[in-house]
Amino acid sequence: xxxxxxxxxxxxxxxxxxxxxxxxxxxxxxxxxxxxxxxxxxxxxxxxxxxxxxxxxxxxxxxxxxxxxxxxxxxxxxxxxxxxxxxxxxxxxxxxxxxxxxxxxxxxxxxxxxxxxxxxxxxxxxxxxxxxxxxxxxxxxxxxxxxxxxxxxxxxxxxxxxxxxxxxxxxxxxxxxxxxxxxxxxxxxxxxxxxxxxxxxxxxxxxxxxxxxxxxxxxxxxxxxxxxxxxxxxxxxxxxxxxxxxxxxxxxxxxxxxxxxxxxxxxxxxxxxxxxxxxxxxxxxxxxxxxxxxxxxxxxxxxxxxxxxxxxxxxxxxxxxxxxxxxxxxxxxxxxxxxxxxxxxxxxxxxxxxxxxxxxxxxxxxxxxxxx
Amino acid sequence: xxxxxxxxxxxxxxxxxxxxxxxxxxxxxxxxxxxxxxxxxxxxxxxxxxxxxxxxxxxxxxxxxxxxxxxxxxxxxxxxxxxxxxxxxxxxxxxxxxxxxxxxxxxxxxxxxxxxxxxxxxxxxxxxxxxxxxxxxxxxxxxxxxxxxxxxxxxxxxxxxxxxxxxxxxxxxxxxxxxxxxxxxxxxxxxxxxxxxxxxxxxxxxxxxxxxxxxxxxxxxxxxxxxxxxxxxxxxxxxxxxxxxxxxxxxxxxxxxxxxxxxxxxxxxxxxxxxxxxxxxxxxxxxxxxxxxxxxxxxxxxxxxxxxxxxxxxxxxxxxxxxxxxxxxxxxxxxxxxxxxxxxxxxxxxxxxxxxxxxxxxxxxxxxxxxx
Numbered sequence: 007x008x009x010x011x012x013x014x015x016x017x018x019x020x021x022x023x024x025x026x027x028x029x030x031x032x033x034x035x036x037x038x039x040x041x042x043x044x045x046x047x048x049x050x051x052x053x054x055x056x057x058x059x060x061x062x063x064x065x066x067x068x069x070x071x072x073x074x075x076x077x078x079x080x081x082x083x084x085x086x087x088x089x090x091x092x093x094x095x096x097x098x099x100x101x102x103x104x105x106x107x108x109x110x111x112x113x114x115x116x117x118x119x120x121x122x123x124x125x126x127x128x129x130x131x132x133x134x135x136x137x138x139x140x141x142x143x144x145x146x147x148x149x150x151x152x153x154x155x156x157x158x159x160x161x162x163x164x165x166x167x168x169x170x171x172x173x174x175x176x177x178x179x180x181x182x183x184x185x186x187x188x189x190x191x192x193x194x195x196x197x198x199x200x201x202x203x204x205x206x207x208x209x210x211x212x213x214x215x216x217x218x219x220x221x222x223x224x225x226x227x228x229x230x231x232x233x234x235x236x237x238x239x240x241x242x243x244x245x246x247x248x249x250x251x252x253x254x255x256x257x258x259x260x261x262x263x264x265x266x267x268x269x270x271x272x273x274x275x276x277x278x279x280x281x282x283x284x285x286x287x288x289x290x291x292x293x294x295x296x297x298x299x300x301x302x303x304x305x306x307x308x309x310x311x312x313x314x315x316x317x318x319x320x321x322x323x324x325x326x327x328x329x330x331x332x333x334x335x336x337x338x339x340x341x342x343x344x345x346x347x348x349x350x351x352x353x354x355x356x357x358x359x360x361x362x363x364x365x366x367x368x369x370x371x372x373x374x375x376x377x378x
Numbered sequence: 379x380x381x382x383x384x385x386x387x388x389x390x391x392x393x394x395x396x397x398x399x400x401x402x403x404x405x406x407x408x409x410x411x412x413x414x415x416x417x418x419x420x421x422x423x424x425x426x427x428x429x430x431x432x433x434x435x436x437x438x439x440x441x442x443x444x445x446x447x448x449x450x451x452x453x454x455x456x457x458x459x460x461x462x463x464x465x466x467x468x469x470x471x472x473x474x475x476x477x478x479x480x481x482x483x484x485x486x487x488x489x490x491x492x493x494x495x496x497x498x499x500x501x502x503x504x505x506x507x508x509x510x511x512x513x514x515x516x517x518x519x520x521x522x523x524x525x526x527x528x529x530x531x532x533x534x535x536x537x538x539x540x541x542x543x544x545x546x547x548x549x550x551x552x553x554x555x556x557x558x559x560x561x562x563x564x565x566x567x568x569x570x571x572x573x574x575x576x577x578x579x580x581x582x583x584x585x586x587x588x589x590x591x592x593x594x595x596x597x598x599x600x601x602x603x604x605x606x607x608x609x610x611x612x613x614x615x616x617x618x619x620x621x622x623x624x625x626x627x628x629x630x631x632x633x634x635x636x637x638x639x640x641x642x643x644x645x646x647x648x649x650x651x652x653x654x655x656x657x658x659x660x661x662x663x664x665x666x667x668x669x670x671x672x673x674x675x676x677x678x679x680x681x682x683x684x685x686x687x688x689x690x691x692x693x694x695x696x697x698x699x700x701x702x703x704x705x706x707x708x709x710x711x712x713x714x715x716x717x718x719x720x721x722x723x724x725x726x727x728x729x730x731x732x733x734x735x736x737x738x739x740x741x742x743x744x745x746x747x748x749x750x
Contacts, residue, residue: 024622122622182606182630189631190594197587215569222562223595234554250396250494258554259561
């Protein structure tokens with residue numbers, strides 16, 4: 007299964023925020039387009055919690071289509087005829103990059119022996135990949151949701167290596183409500199006896215029920231109330247009347263169950279624990295004495311902060327918080343709140359306003375950076 | 379344990395929306411104050427999903443304080459020196475009223491053999507209690523959240539028996555988002571192997587982990603993002619630094635775990651399934667050809683519809699929907715959206731604006747109904 011994945015193995019010790027190092031480091035990644043001779047046309051795209059590196063071509067392991075097919079490809083807004091596009095599976099993930107399902111030093115899967123990692127650790131691993139590719143400075147770093155956190159971490163920790171930054175539907179720190187939803191998901195996984203205290207691979211089990219419940223709870227946060235109402239309302243699933251039972255009478259129930267069951271086939275339960283934990287730990291200002299604008303003062307590139315009006319998971323206020331701090335730091339930043347009723351998931355969907363903003367931002371950045 | 383409860387046993391067959399009848403019917407209930415000679419001073423208070431009949435005195439089984447202690451009692455706004463206050467455990471509950479944990483006809487607990495019930499069935503059981511108490515017409519019916527659904531059902535199905543109606547933080551139908559949250563909770567319970575397909579009492583187990591996860595997920599919906607931020611923010615729990623582990627580092631995690639673990643001691647998991655199902659099924663207009671205002675045309679009393687600005691579980695729009703329909707039906711209705719950042723739970727908390735509105739409404743109703 008893993009044979010279909012492009013994996014970089016680095017025999018380095020990756021230093022981690024929690025202490026110690028991770029060695030070896032494996033990074034599953036994909037690229038599209040060609041790096042120009044001056045190496046000035048590389049765009050790093052950072053994926054979200056349950057995303058992967060297959061931003062512009064189908065995932066050969068899961069068979070799922072490219073997750074940003076509407077934006078990335080030849081002649082598209084992130085034009086792979088013009089840009090060299092890189093996307094890597096995050097540290098802690100389960101699509102080729104080192105994570106809790108990887109084989110640890112004692113020859114068995116890490117499980118809970120995998121170190122708890124942070125968004126900064128994820129970016130450190132990405133930087134190792136960028137080094138390996140011989141790229142000194144990225145034309146742009148772009149990402150939505152957790153991907154946006156990585157964008158922010160890039161310009162805070164490696165300001166000289168980024169020309170343009172676009173955090174989308176993201177936040178500079180996780181809110182109490184978001185931590186709460188993640189904690190529910192983790193408790194659902196851990197409540198499943200098949201989780202086996204994280205050692206389910208050795209036990210030959212899989213906490214599919216717990217992980218499905220976690221996914222169901224998370225999925226609600228990705229959609230707006232209005233979107234749920236429009237898509238499902240109170241419509242019944244393949245029946246004309248209520249059954250007076252606990253089957254999925256309503257379409258929304260059936261949809262959620264389907265989302266849960268489909269997810270467990272493609273995602274590792276421990277990865278879900280580790281990545282949600284990294285997101286909860288994210289608080290960019292904490293490393294700058296609580297002053298978020300100080301995180302951005304060294305960044306001399308252009309930024310565009312995008313949010314979606316009906317996103318209650320990472321609400322526009324979270325993006326405004328980022329924008330204000332960037333303005334305070336003197337960053338050339340534009341901010342755009344897209345009017346939509348589609349909720350957080352809007353960043354993955356066909357949102358013409360958003361796509362137009364992305365196109366304009368890339369054009370302006372190309373002019374900034376003298377890219378033909 | 380049950381000996382501390384006042385339980386009415388009626389050897390009637392209670393007809394149910396899902397077909398068939400329930401027999402016998404047991405109703406756990408409490409009263410405060412004295413019924414006047416004309417029997418015109420009775421207020422029925424309807425409790426929410428996980429509430430109980432102990433609205434004005436401590437629950438002797440759980441030891442919890444009265445849940446509306448700030449509103450109901452001698453000299454309080456719902457003055458038990460003036461009104462005869464009644465509150466009963468809902469049908470399907472686990473505090474003395476017939477529910478899935480009750481002993482069924484074959485001498486063992488019902489479990490999933492208990493019939494799936496509706497809000498109308500709950501009201502039918504309440505009406506049987508009111509009949510038993512010899513009360514023809516209630517001075518007022520008041521309730522928040524699911525309690526508000528019961529209020530609406532009372533005036534739709536028994537308009538002549540209610541003088542005044544106050545649905546608080548409620549809805550005339552459950553939204554897709556609310557059904558979705560409930561379905562996550564049910565799936566969490568059912569995913570727990572100790573649930574034993576509902577027969578956990580016979581098996582000697584208890585799905586405590588699944589029910590705790592369900593409660594945690596639900597609890598998030600009871601509070602606003604702002605309230606969570608104010609109460610918890612990103613503050614750590616009894617530690618100065620992140621532990622880089624899966625313990626409850628954040629206060630919000632610790633709080634949710636506590637809410638989950640405390641809940642399982644006092645609530646029956648199957649009751650949780652049945653009552654959430656009844657709420658999901660609630661769609662008052664459905665029984666009136668989809669015209670909500672038709673549900674209210676026969677009601678000649680006074681109504682007051684209360685909502686809370688930061689309640690995203692039963693948002694003010696749900697209450698406006700009720701109010702508009704009442705206006706369309708010619709009901710003398712006032713509506714009040716309380717400005718608060720406390721979210722859905724505000725109806726249980728000290729909200730002076732809300733309490734003032736309640737006092738005014740009761741005064742006006744007393745004048746209407748000629749109550750001294």
